[in-house]
Amino acid sequence: xxxxxxxxxxxxxxxxxxxxxxxxxxxxxxxxxxxxxxxxxxxxxxxxxxxxxxxxxxxxxxxxxxxxxxxxxxxxxxxxxxxxxxxxxxxxxxxxxxxxxxxxxxxxxxxxxxxxxxxxxxxxxxxxxxxxxxxxxxxxxxxxxxxxxxxxxxxxxxxxxxxxxxxxxxxxxxxxxxxxxxxxxxxxxxxxxxxxxxxxxxxxxxxxxxxxxxxxxxxxxxxxxxxxxxxxxxxxxxxxxxxxxxxxxxxxxxxxxxxxxxxxxxxxxxxxxxxxxxxxxxxxxxxxxxxxxxxxxxxxxxxxxxxxxxxxxxxxxxxxxxxxxxxxxxxxxxxxxxxxxxxxxxxxxxxxxxxxxxxxxxxxxxxxxxxxxxxxxxxxxxxxxxxxxxxxxxxxxxxxxxxxxxxxxxxxxxxxxxxxxxxxxxxxxxxxxxxxxxxxxxxxxxxxxxxxxxxxxxxxxxxxxxxxxxxxxxxxxxxxxxx
Ligand SMILES: Cc1cc2nc3c(=O)[nH]c(=O)nc-3n(C[C@H](O)[C@H](O)[C@H](O)COP(=O)(O)OP(=O)(O)OC[C@H]3O[C@@H](n4cnc5c(N)ncnc54)[C@H](O)[C@@H]3O)c2cc1C
Numbered sequence: 275x276x277x278x279x280x281x282x283x284x285x286x287x288x289x290x291x292x293x294x295x296x297x298x299x300x301x302x303x304x305x306x307x308x309x310x311x312x313x314x315x316x317x318x319x320x321x322x323x324x325x326x327x328x329x330x331x332x333x334x335x336x337x338x339x340x341x342x343x344x345x346x347x348x349x350x351x352x353x354x355x356x357x358x359x360x361x362x363x364x365x366x367x368x369x370x371x372x373x374x375x376x377x378x379x380x381x382x383x384x385x386x387x388x389x390x391x392x393x394x395x396x397x398x399x400x401x402x403x404x405x406x407x408x409x410x411x412x413x414x415x416x417x418x419x420x421x422x423x424x425x426x427x428x429x430x431x432x433x434x435x436x437x438x439x440x441x442x443x444x445x446x447x448x449x450x451x452x453x454x455x456x457x458x459x460x461x462x463x464x465x466x467x468x469x470x471x472x473x474x475x476x477x478x479x480x481x482x483x484x485x486x487x488x489x490x491x492x493x494x495x496x497x498x499x500x501x502x503x504x505x506x507x508x509x510x511x512x513x514x515x516x517x518x519x520x521x522x523x524x525x526x527x528x529x530x531x532x533x534x535x536x537x538x539x540x541x542x543x544x545x546x547x548x549x550x551x552x553x554x555x556x557x558x559x560x561x562x563x564x565x566x567x568x569x570x571x572x573x574x575x576x577x578x579x580x581x582x583x584x585x586x587x588x589x590x591x592x593x594x595x596x597x598x599x600x601x602x603x604x605x606x607x608x609x610x611x612x613x614x615x616x617x618x619x620x621x622x623x624x625x626x627x628x629x630x631x632x633x634x635x636x637x638x639x640x641x642x643x644x645x646x647x648x649x650x651x652x653x654x655x656x657x658x659x660x661x662x663x664x665x666x667x668x669x670x671x672x673x674x675x676x677x678x679x680x681x682x683x684x685x686x687x688x689x690x691x692x693x694x695x696x697x698x699x700x701x702x703x704x705x706x707x708x709x710x711x712x713x714x715x716x717x718x719x720x721x722x723x724x725x726x727x728x729x730x731x732x733x734x735x736x737x738x739x740x741x742x743x744x745x746x747x748x749x750x751x752x753x754x755x756x757x
Contacts, residue, residue, distance in 0.1 A: 280424050281298075281304040281424060281425050282596065283409070283411045283424040284305060284430055285427065285437050286432055287307050287393045290582065291428075292393075294588060294589055295307045297589025297702060298593055299390065301590060303593045303597070306394060308394050308411070310396075311395060311396070312396040314379060315376070316376050317375075318375040319375050319545075319572070320572070320577065321374055322372055322575040323344075324575065324662050325370065325662070326661055326663050326680070327579045329365060329680065329696075329748065332696045333696050333699035333746075340371060340377075343381060345372050345494025345495075346371075347369050348473060350475050350476070351660050352478070353626055353629075357474060358657040360657050362650055364682045365683075372493075394415075397415050399411060400412045400419070401440050402437070402440055404559045410423050426559050427561070428560075428588070428592070429560065435565075435567075441562070449546075450548040452506035452507055453509035455502070456500060456545065457539055457542035458499070458540040458541055459501045459526065460497050461498075461537060462497070463534055464534060465490060465529075469490075469491075470492055472491055472492050484630075485630055487503065489503070490502075498540075501529075521542070522539050547571035549624060551620055552566070552568065556605065556606065563584040563585055563612075564580070567612075568620065571623050573622075573623045575660075579662055580616060587747055590747060591604050591607065592608075593723075597723075600722035619659075629643055674736070676736055677750055677751070680750075681699075681750070688729065688730065688732060695744075704725065706727070706744075707734060707742050708731065708742075708754070709740045710730075711728075712757075713754045717754075740755065741753060742754075
């Protein structure tokens with residue numbers, strides 16, 4: 275047994291754990307990431323970054339690197355395969371970035387390494403014990419068992435989270451009744467009507483029967499597609515079983531006939547429509563984030579994005595707690611803010627499944643819903659739910675319109691010319707935009723961190739407002755009225 279010490283142990287180097295570790299490292303927190311796998315699989319479940327994820331990556335200067343690795347820019351999202359656009363949302367990124375999950379992970383891990391934090395691979399968390407001062411985390415490597423002592427442990431260890439189970443936190447929800455398969459297929463001859471480049475969700479997926487569905491997403495390499503199919507009302511006996519090449523070929527034949535010819539099936543995997551959410555995201559010194567805290571059918575492409583946003587919310591709060599800048603109540607706001615957001619995602623996924631055209635009346639309902647979704651206000655509402663742009667955190671006390679809302683990142687006017695506010699968030703601190711230095715001391719009192727960037731601006735986009743303080747994750751948390 276080895277005794278090592280660190281501030282935070284992150285269990286799991288998926289997108290959530292890597293984003294969180296990046297945030298903690300940026301804030302000067304000593305973090306150790308333990309990952310069960312010896313190597314990244316290179317396989318991608320998720321294929322997209324939603325607009326709100328693009329926004330938070332931009333806050334950290336990470337977006338351009340993600341864009342370099344992306345294979346598509348998609349101008350809309352979807353709700354139950356009904357395209358919904360981002361018109362009406364004031365965002366600089368009204369699109370989804372097509373990027374394989376493996377690329378997101380590789381990129382975040384590279385960035386983490388530049389901050390001096392390495393992922394310890396082949397290190398599987400077995401269990402942990404916490405007391406009022408620390409958590410001891412037992413993990414297994416090829417050379418035996420080790421124990422790591424930390425101030426906090428965060429379970430980012432995915433759907434079957436050992437950390438969640440160790441906490442004994444309930445994971446209520448439904449097992450679901452359907453299944454899906456994802457397969458990356460290289461075609462010699464692509465199916466008739468398939469998009470050559472992924473630009474829109476239109477025609478990407480569709481119901482094929484009362485409960486069955488199919489979809490084809492071009493992956494950037496000529497002839498290479500993500501093929502998705504499944505049934506929302508029945509499932510194979512063993513959802514964890516490997517999907518055979520024959521299964522995928524049969525499904526392709528059923529879906530596209532003989533017009534398509536397949537050169538290679540690179541990988542295939544099954545998934546379920548189970549939906550569960552951990553009752554609590556925090557118990558003492560142990561927290562949960564990402565799929566460890568919530569699972570759902572991948573409708574709308576939300577899971578990875580939800581995990582990254584969990585990490586953005588938790589990172590600065592945990593850092594402030596570790597550094598002793600904030601009391602325990604700040605860390606409690608992680609669950610208070612993120613549990614409802616996770617619940618909303620499970621809710622919208624269930625609603626999407628509810629739009630399955632199972633019967634005469636549900637087909638009519640779906641058609642009416644599609645008409646409604648074409649209305650700008652409805653489309654905005656739906657795309658806001660799925661993209662994360664609609665998230666607004668509740669605030670208490672004052673009711674300024676900026677409070678709880680995200681930085682929309684329009685240029686602000688300064689004496690030196692226009693300035694893009696997102697550039698002020700690179701170091702992960704709080705950001706104050708103010709028309710007068712008189713508010714700086716008050717802002718400091720409201721920021722539970724000495725890391726505060728102050729920017730004098732000549733005007734702000736809200737009437738009768740002289741200052742707005744943003745949290746490190748880009749949500750407004752304090753304002754000063756005109757004196
Ligand atoms: C078919 C499919 C398609 C999807 N498509 C999309 C999409 O288009 N868009 C989207 O946003 N989301 C999508 N998702 C969801 C997305 O893939 C997940 O939400 C995302 O992977 C969650 O990231 P995570 O880091 O929380 O968990 P994971 O990615 O599961 O990572 C957990 C990590 O922890 C490690 N680990 C597990 N146990 C231990 C342990 N005991 N000790 C140490 N390490 C451990 C694992 O090896 C893994 O590396 C899809 C999911 C599926 C199944």
